[in-house]
Amino acid sequence: MSQPPVVAPAPAPLLRRGSALVLLGLVALGCGGPDPGAQPEGWDSAVAMRPAADRNPDPRTFEMDLEARIQDLELLEGKTTPAWTYDGTIPGPFIRASVGDRLVVHFRNTLPEPTTVHWHGLRIPAAMDGAPGHSQPEIQPGETFTYDFVLPDAGLYWYHPHVHSAAQLGFGLYGALLVDDPTEPADIGDELVLVLSDMALKDDGALQDPQTGLDFGTLFGREGDLLLVNGKKNPIVEARAGRRQRWRIVNAAKSRYFQLAMKEHTFTRIGGDGGFMEKPVESAALVLSPGERADVLVVPRGAPGSTIAVRWVPYDRGYGTTFNRPEEEVFRVHLADAPEVTETPRPKTERTLTPLDLAGATPISLELTQGEQDGKVTMGINGVPSWEAVPIPATVGETQVWTVKNTMDFDHPFHLHGFFFQALDESLAPIRPMEWKDTVNVPVDGTRRFAVRYDDRPGMWMFHCHILDHADAGMMGMLDLQGGSGAGH
Ligand code: C2O
Ligand code: CU
Numbered sequence: 001m002s003q004p005p006v007v008a009p010a011p012a013p014l015l016r017r018g019s020a021l022v023l024l025g026l027v028a029l030g031c032g033g034p035d036p037g038a039q040p041e042g043w044d045s046a047v048a049m050r051p052a053a054d055r056n057p058d059p060r061t062f063e064m065d066l067e068a069r070i071q072d073l074e075l076l077e078g079k080t081t082p083a084w085t086y087d088g089t090i091p092g093p094f095i096r097a098s099v100g101d102r103l104v105v106h107f108r109n110t111l112p113e114p115t116t117v118h119w120h121g122l123r124i125p126a127a128m129d130g131a132p133g134h135s136q137p138e139i140q141p142g143e144t145f146t147y148d149f150v151l152p153d154a155g156l157y158w159y160h161p162h163v164h165s166a167a168q169l170g171f172g173l174y175g176a177l178l179v180d181d182p183t184e185p186a187d188i189g190d191e192l193v194l195v196l197s198d199m200a201l202k203d204d205g206a207l208q209d210p211q212t213g214l215d216f217g218t219l220f221g222r223e224g225d226l227l228l229v230n231g232k233k234n235p236i237v238e239a240r241a242g243r244r245q246r247w248r249i250v251n252a253a254k255s256r257y258f259q260l261a262m263k264e265h266t267f268t269r270i271g272g273d274g275g276f277m278e279k280p281v282e283s284a285a286l287v288l289s290p291g292e293r294a295d296v297l298v299v300p301r302g303a304p305g306s307t308i309a310v311r312w313v314p315y316d317r318g319y320g321t322t323f324n325r326p327e328e329e330v331f332r333v334h335l336a337d338a339p340e341v342t343e344t345p346r347p348k349t350e351r352t353l354t355p356l357d358l359a360g361a362t363p364i365s366l367e368l369t370q371g372e373q374d375g376k377v378t379m380g381i382n383g384v385p386s387w388e389a390v391p392i393p394a395t396v397g398e399t400q401v402w403t404v405k406n407t408m409d410f411d412h413p414f415h416l417h418g419f420f421f422q423a424l425d426e427s428l429a430p431i432r433p434m435e436w437k438d439t440v441n442v443p444v445d446g447t448r449r450f451a452v453r454y455d456d457r458p459g460m461w462m463f464h465c466h467i468l469d470h471a472d473a474g475m476m477g478m479l480d481l482q483g484g485s486g487a488g489h
Contacts, residue, residue, distance in 0.1 A: 037341035039190050039240050046235035047192060047331070049176065052093035061104060062097040066117070068161070068173060069110040075226060075233070079205030084111060084171035090231035091195045091252065092159070092175030099154045099179050105147040107139070111168075114138035117147060118162040118417070119177065120291060121273055121438045124149040126459020126481075129417055130162050134460035134478065138163050153420075153436075154181035155275040156193065156248045156293045166254050166468035167210035170200065170224065174252040181275070185347035188270070189246030189297050192237065193230075196288070196330065197252040200224035215377040219370075219410065220320065221255030221467035227312060229331045236307075236332045239300045241340035247296050251288035254468040257411075259315040260286045260330065262298070262308055268346075271295030274420045274436025276351040281433060287315060289413035291439040291466035299343050300333045308333045318410035318444045353434040356422055356451040361399040364392060368406045368414070368442060368465065368475060378474045379408075379465070385474025391460065392477065396484030399453045401428060406442040412475065413466040414448065415439040418457060421450040439466055456484035 056063035071088040075081045086092025097103060109115050116139055118130035128149045129135045139145045157177040161168040176195050200208035200222060212222060229235055239245065251258050260267070267286045271277055273293050280297075288294055300308055309329045314322035371378045371385065378385045394400060401424065404414050420436035428449065442448045464476035 037240060037243055039243060040238040040336045040338075043190075043238040043240075044192055047194065047230045047232060047237060049091060049094035049193065049195070049230050050087075050089055052095045056104070060100070061102045062095065063104040063106075064093070064095070065106045065108070066092065067108045067110055068115055068117075070112075073172075074205075075199065075228075075231075076201060076203075076205050079201075079203075081199075081201055081205040081207065083207070084168060084173050086159075086173060086175050090172040090174075090228070091197070092173070094175065094193065095159075095177040097151055097179060099151055099181050101179075102148070102150050103177075106144065107147060108144045109139045109141055112141060113164065114140050115161045115163045115168060115173075116145075117159050119147070119149075119157060119159050120415075121155070121157040121293070122149070122177075123152045123418060123420065123455070123457070125457055126418065126461060129459075129461070131417065131460065131462050132163050134462070151179045153274060154179050154184070155271065155273070156250055156295065158195070158250045158252055158293075160252065162462075164472070166222070166472045169252070169254045169468055170210055170222070171207055172199065176250055178248060184276075185349065187344060187347055188349060189244040191246045191248065194247055194249045194331075195228075195230050195252050196249060196258050197228045198224035198256045199226045199228060201226055218377050218379075218469050218473050221410070221469045223253070223256040227328060227330055232331075234329050234331055236334050239333050239335055240338060241301050241304065241335045242299060242343050243341050244343055244346070245298050245300065247298055248293070249286075249288060249296065250293045251290050253290055255290060257290070257315040257317050258286075258288045258330070259313045260288075261311050261313050262333075264302075265298060265300065265308065268297040269294055270297060270349045272435045273438045276349045277435040278353050278433035279350045285313060287441075289317075289411070289439065289441040289466065290468070291413055291415050292441075297346065300335060301340060302335050304335055304337045304339065306335050308335070318408070321410070353422075353436070355430045355434070356399055356453050358399065358401060358428060358451060361401045361451065362394075364400050364402045366402065366404045366477075368404065368408060368412050370408050371474075379470050380474045381477045386464070386471075386476035387474065389477045391480035394454055394479055394481045396454055396456050396458055396481060399451060401449060401451050403447060403449050404440075404442050405447045406444060409444055410467075410470075411444055412442045412470060413439050414442050414463070415466045416452065416463040416479070417461045419452050419454060419461070421452040424449040424451055454481055458482055458484045
């Protein structure tokens with residue numbers, strides 16, 4: 001074997017895995033020309049996110065600045081929206097690093113109110129989790145805070161505020177964080193990272209009052225009319241028919257569920273919140289409740305030059321949530337004017353996951369409840385809103401089995417900070433195929449069970465409904481994890 005030819009280094013942000021693979025692909029073809037089956041040039045430019053800039057020369061440390069600030073954006077044609085942004089864009093800068101890398105984020109709050117940054121799904125120390133009043137005090141306007149932690153697991157994660165979450169997130173504060181596993185197969189698919197969200201704007205582009213609809217708005221969970229993919233309305237991805245794509249999707253909407261469907265196409269889901277699943281699952285529709293992620297393979301097929309719509313299909317998450325709601329296009333895949341290529345064999349992404357040992361596990365029972373205080377709707381856990389809740393005790397090394405029962409007329413996507421869990425069925429056997437989760441949908445009148453084992457990261461950890469109007473109305477609690485090294489404090 002001869003040595004691969006020396007190639008000129010690409011600009012730093014491009015030298016991440018994707019481009020390196022393209023270069024390797026050229027070497028493998030041994031022709032130096034473009035791969036004839038490749039995606040059209042600039043195929044993903046309509047959904048490209050601005051990459052975060054790494055200012056640390058150490059390849060294993062990603063160090064960046066991040067500012068939360070108001071920025072005028074044109075989200076509706078010809079209209080100006082004073083959006084709340086990370087670094088001036090929706091979504092915020094796309095952070096991409098490898099598992100085991102250290103991430104240092106010098107954060108500055110230039111918003112007119114306090115905030116924090118929560119790193120959704122990451123198993124990091126409690127002090128870095130962005131839980132106001134627990135991890136850290138709220139970051140006041142004009143103040144700074146440095147987040148500094150090691151990225152422990154591969155997968156797609158995201159970041160968002162944890163103060164007035166429904167309002168701040170709804171105004172545009174969220175971003176994606178992709179943690180690569182350099183050892184995973186190279187040819188899983190041409191990758192798109194898709195941050196799905198929605199926004200509630202007035203006709204003139206102004207931000208809608210986050211309290212619209214009062215109690216009913218709170219109960220329903222406020223959705224915005226403007227559907228966004230990486231901050232764009234109905235963008236078009238150019239594609240080569242037959243060529244496999246890998247979509248890494250996060251639902252960053254504050255209340256909206258995304259059920260996606262494409263006519264005559266299926267989704268092959270290979271992973272979720274915490275990396276690959278035991279084995280892939282194929283389905284005609286893909287459902288992501290707020291906070292959840294999916295890693296899916298899609299092979300667009302059709303006549304050259306035709307367009308495939310990726311549609312939002314109403315998902316029944318309780319009383320009135322599908323009433324009078326048409327399907328909507330989220331984005332489109334436009335097929336290049338070139339013959340369909342033969343799909344290459346799908347590499348193995350199957351992963352061995354060991355069920356947690358439940359011998360001696362502590363049972364924890366929660367009910368998601370609705371209440372009232374001072375004539376206003378509240379929500380809670382076991383009848384108690386977050387501001388009156390007593391933390392659930394836990395010890396480092398302990399395993400718990402949580403049973404979460406929904407007594408309300410709306411679904412609740414239940415999220416636990418800082419730890420992955422394994423979903424269980426009624427007999428407490430793991431639900432197959434297994435995967436690591438941090439957010440699970442608890443349907444109307446339904447019960448969900450999961451097992452969680454606490455590693456050595458003591459501290460206070462939040463759990464809450466990820467319909468953020470519900471969380472803000474009180475559907476939130478704390479886990480008080482004690483013992484271990486105390487490194488989390
Ligand atoms: Cu996305 Cu408290 O979480
Ligand atoms: Cu809820």
